[in-house]
Amino acid sequence: MSSYRAVAAELLRHAPWSARAWQATAHVLVGGVVGVVTGGVVFALALATAVLAVTVVFALGTVFALYACVYAFAALQRSRFEVFLGERIPAPATHPYDGWSQRLVGEARSEALWRHLAYHIFALVVGGAGAIVVALTWAGGLLLATAPLHGWLLADDPAGPLALAGATVAGLVLVFAAPWLARGFAAVDLLAGRALLGPSSRAELALRVASLARSRADLVAAADAERRRIERDLHDGMQQRLVSLAMNLGLARASFPDAPDPLREAIARSHDDAKLALSELRDVVRGLYPAVLDNLGLDAALSGVVARSPVPARLRVDLPERPPVAIEAVAYFVVSEALANVAKHSFASRVEVTVQLTEGGDKLRVVVADDGRGGARPERGTGLRGLAQRVASVDGTLDIDSPDGGPTTIVVELPCGS
Structure with a gap:
């Protein structure tokens, strides 16, 4: 019914x-x-x-x-x-x-x-x-x-x-x-x-991919902007106060040579701790987002990274013009992380860093090569895995050639065309 x-x-x-x-x-x-x-x-x-x-x-x-x-x-x-x-x-x-x-x-x-x-x-x-x-x-x-x-x-x-x-x-x-x-x-x-x-379905897919790419680029830009803000706040606030504290403790240490030994030792320890804290804070600030990258560009920023490398390093930068800000940031952190990995794991005696545009001029190529023992694999540690994730965030490519016994060559290509 x-x-x-x-x-x-x-x-x-x-x-x-x-x-x-x-x-x-x-x-x-x-x-x-x-x-x-x-x-x-x-x-x-x-x-x-x-x-x-x-x-x-x-x-x-x-x-x-x-x-x-x-x-x-x-x-x-x-x-x-x-x-x-x-x-x-x-x-x-x-x-x-x-x-x-x-x-x-x-x-x-x-x-x-x-x-x-x-x-x-x-x-x-x-x-x-x-x-x-x-x-x-x-x-x-x-x-x-x-x-x-x-x-x-x-x-x-x-x-x-x-x-x-x-x-x-x-x-x-x-x-x-x-x-x-x-x-x-x-x-x-x-x-x-x-x-x-x-x-069409193909056009819809292309539009969705383009929309996701724009969203991801916006997120990367927002993260870089937030890192720059934190870097400025730390540099202008906490870092300046630590500098003032270290200077005052240094003056106190020099002004009271006749003070009792326990007091002079306490002042000396405080002065050394303040300088150590200031050094560590500078490393943190530099790791967040180096101000020199914004002010002077990738060449100057990488020069500072290479100069601080425990392993002797040589840098060659050939850029006719500055890449986009997000690409500069990724390239900077790629080189920083790669040099840190060389110092920790490779037992290398020298490193060469090359930064240049590809032949078409639409990609930024970063090459980090060392003569260490090799065997670098992204799955063996978080350093290379994080580097790969950072490169992928801007649609870049990462290639690691590191046979056991060395040498190791890391090649990163980042899109920088308009």
Whole structure:
């Protein structure tokens, strides 16, 4: 019994007097008119372009008119879906062009343009045919369903009761079938609209990847900005107070040579502890974000890192211009971490650091090579793993060549093109 009720409820939901029936019918009928008009205009412009191709100048005018009409008509069709079916189809991403020649070639290669053009042809043929079928079904159904009225009034020899009854039944069948036809054509139209008027799956994936890349770049930039803020706060606040404390303790240590031994020893220990704390704080500040990197650039910042390296190191930097700030920061920390690993694990006698642009100029290459015992593996410690994560945060690549027995070469390439 419940199945019969479900079938009856579904029939009533698609009954001729339901809102769904009128929405689907209006969508198909309006779509038929719009499809015939827009498809006809697009076809006429395409034909004119082909005919005028020998003139070049006039053909260019029709080509750009065709481009404009294809996109404008696609926007009109998307608004039709939203008005009648409540379906919002997003527009595909547009590509800016520098001049008319780039637009001419770029649009001809655009996947979106050809997909829109395919939909306009679909709307012209299938949409127009669907509108005719639905309109005839509704008109024929209403005409036959009301046959008992106009049959008696208009015919000189009224049809027999049986014929009128048969016409009425056929009309009611058509009236109840019309909403289903309209819904079917609307569903097919919706499938075509989603496939041809919106962004393709490949374009959506590209947009998502670009969005994730922008989000990640924003996070990296925000983290660098926060490190710079903490570095300034420590440098201008705690570090200055420690400097003042160390100076005062040094003055006290020099000013009271005749003080009791326990007091002089306490002052001396405090002075040494203050200097040690100041040195450690400077290392922390330098590790957060070196101010020299912002002020003087990567060459000066790396010069300081190499000068502090326990292993003798040679630096060569060849950069015609400064890379982006985030790339500079990653390159700085890559060299810092690599030199720290060399000092801790490699037993090397020398290190060479090279920083330069690749041949194409779109990547910054950092090479750190030592003559140590080798065997460096990211899975063996957190240093190289953290270095790999930092490089990956800006879509860079990390290559480690470190056979057992050495030598070790770390090559990092960071994108720095615009």
